[in-house]
Amino acid sequence: MTFWLALAGMVVVTFGSRYAGLALRTELPAFWVRFLHFVPIAVFAALVTPSLEGDLGEGEIRLVGAVATALVAWRTKSLGLSIAAGMLAFWLLRIPF
Amino acid sequence: MRGFSAIAPLWLGVVPFGIVYAVIARDAGLSVVETQALSVFVFAGSAQFSAAGLFATGASGLGIVLTTFLLNVRHVLYGLSLGRRLTLDGWRRPTAAYFLTDEVFGVVAARPAPRFAFLLGAELSLFLVWNLATLGGAFLGAAIPDPEKLGLDLVFPLAFLALLVPLVRTRAELVVAVASGILAYVIAQATTSGGVPIVVTGITGSLLGAWLTRGRPVEEARLEDAIREVA
Numbered sequence: 001m002t003f004w005l006a007l008a009g010m011v012v013v014t015f016g017s018r019y020a021g022l023a024l025r026t027e028l029p030a031f032w033v034r035f036l037h038f039v040p041i042a043v044f045a046a047l048v049t050p051s052l053e054g055d056l057g058e059g060e061i062r063l064v065g066a067v068a069t070a071l072v073a074w075r076t077k078s079l080g081l082s083i084a085a086g087m088l089a090f091w092l093l094r095i096p097f
Numbered sequence: 098m099r100g101f102s103a104i105a106p107l108w109l110g111v112v113p114f115g116i117v118y119a120v121i122a123r124d125a126g127l128s129v130v131e132t133q134a135l136s137v138f139v140f141a142g143s144a145q146f147s148a149a150g151l152f153a154t155g156a157s158g159l160g161i162v163l164t165t166f167l168l169n170v171r172h173v174l175y176g177l178s179l180g181r182r183l184t185l186d187g188w189r190r191p192t193a194a195y196f197l198t199d200e201v202f203g204v205v206a207a208r209p210a211p212r213f214a215f216l217l218g219a220e221l222s223l224f225l226v227w228n229l230a231t232l233g234g235a236f237l238g239a240a241i242p243d244p245e246k247l248g249l250d251l252v253f254p255l256a257f258l259a260l261l262v263p264l265v266r267t268r269a270e271l272v273v274a275v276a277s278g279i280l281a282y283v284i285a286q287a288t289t290s291g292g293v294p295i296v297v298t299g300i301t302g303s304l305l306g307a308w309l310t311r312g313r314p315v316e317e318a319r320l321e322d323a324i325r326e327v328a
Binding site for chain 2: 003005009015021027031037041043054079080094
């Protein structure tokens with residue numbers, strides 16, 4: 001039930017944002033245009049750090065995986081390759097030597 | 098049809114994104130129907146991504162909706178820009194709005210004199226591919242046994258890191274990314290709800306960015322930005 005309520009709310013705010021822009025005939029103040037530019041940066045960063053450590057005490061090797069992902073993302077901008085590099089680094093370090 | 102094929106080069110980015118989204122959503126405990134419903138009704142990649150992760154942490158519905166709002170309110174900008182260049186009346190306006198995404202805005206904004214048919218073709222093209230990728234990923238996700246043990250929950254932060262890195266090009270963007278990462282981590286240690294840190298950090302980080310770049314000229318929402326900032 002919570003899921004479908006959340007989904008309904010997501011539809012309202014998403015469609016509302018998309019529709020409002022097409023219906024309005026105004027200019028947004030410059031400050032808020034700049035604010036919106038930074039939203040994905042701030043939100044994506046906020047989605048990375050809290051779940052990076054994990055619950056199994058593997059924080060260090062997960063961090064190495066993140067470094068690998070960041071490097072590949074910087075060079076290639078490819079989502080698939082970046083995730084693959086990070087997971088590969090993580091799995092390799094996980095093998096008990 | 099021309100709109101439909103104009104967006105085809107972007108399928109390359111959309112397909113893996115859709116598959117990864119669906120795998121994460123299934124891993125978060127959403128059913129195939131729920132995973133697909135988000136793609137059909139919300140149709141906004143980064144918001145669906147974050148919602149999937151937030152469902153996994155047991156965040157409140159309100160936190161998920163607020164995060165979605167924060168991520169999608171940028172569409173107001175695209176609409177303002179498109180609305181000035183295209184006349185949309187009657188059923189055309191809500192239809193165009195429902196399927197509007199960053200990619201479509203980017204492609205249509207680059208056209209000298211876009212028409213509604215072109216816009217709708219591009220929109221439906223992306224909608225179709227996104228939903229097919231979701232379906233594929235949803236079944237793929239179900240085929241993976243015991244995702245927690247494999248450490249597959251790591252895909253979630255890695256995916257957002259991979260989305261974040263290409264967005265960071267200026268010093269102000271780097272400052273905002275680092276500050277937001279630290280702030281979210283600190284708040285997450287102090288709270289249990291997954292939604293609050295994201296919303297608080299999203300607002301604080303964006304205010305910081307707007308303040309750091311104060312006094313600089315703002316360009317019209319640019320093609321390049323729209324393509325960088327995925328659905």
